[in-house]
Amino acid sequence: MCSKIRIVLAAAVIIIAYICVYFIHDINTRFPAAVEEHYTKDNPLNINGLIITPVESRILSIEGFNELYPDVLEEYQFDDTYKKRIITYTLTYENTTNEQKKFKPEFSEPWMSPSCFSNGVRKVTGEGTTTFNAGEKKTITLYTNAFGGSQVTLSELYALESNKNYLIYQEYPKKKMIDFN
Numbered sequence: 001m002c003s004k005i006r007i008v009l010a011a012a013v014i015i016i017a018y019i020c021v022y023f024i025h026d027i028n029t030r031f032p033a034a035v036e037e038h039y040t041k042d043n044p045l046n047i048n049g050l051i052i053t054p055v056e057s058r059i060l061s062i063e064g065f066n067e068l069y070p071d072v073l074e075e076y077q078f079d080d081t082y083k084k085r086i087i088t089y090t091l092t093y094e095n096t097t098n099e100q101k102k103f104k105p106e107f108s109e110p111w112m113s114p115s116c117f118s119n120g121v122r123k124v125t126g127e128g129t130t131t132f133n134a135g136e137k138k139t140i141t142l143y144t145n146a147f148g149g150s151q152v153t154l155s156e157l158y159a160l161e162s163n164k165n166y167l168i169y170q171e172y173p174k175k176k177m178i179d180f181n
Contacts, residue, residue: 049097
């Protein structure tokens with residue numbers, strides 16, 4: 001009786017191992033590693049005729065951000081300000097086509113290395129889709145919150161200025177990274 005249980009358990013382990021190996025191979029075959037493409041001020045990102053150029057990125061304290069952009073933050077965001085930083089990303093968007101374009105600038109993700117900080121972004125003013133008329137150029141500032149102790153360690157939070165700073169506009173199959181360094 002005991003040997004039958006061992007045979008059934010061994011067979012179950014072999015079947016589970018086979019299934020795991022099969023799916024790992026299948027996923028890696030269908031989704032190979034993404035290719036990184038870097039864009040800078042000299043080499044801006046072009047998404048269907050919308051040219052996106054980085055202008056600047058700043059790492060601010062809560063108080064510093066509130067001085068520049070009053071009425072953006074909620075009251076609860078002023079708690080434990082020593083553990084928080086706000087990173088702003090200013091970009092120019094230029095519609096080089098002869099038609100109106102709609103784009104959601106928040107559809108991006110900041111990435112800072114080596115701290116591995118990542119979070120969503122929001123526009124400083126307004127939310128949602130932005131409309132760009134033919135030939136129109138707009139400057140938009142996005143921001144994200146960095147929380148010390150949960151997203152990064154406090155020592156990493158205080159050293160964010162020394163990190164490489166990117167906005168990622170597409171993850172797969174090409175990781176389109178706007179470089180603010």
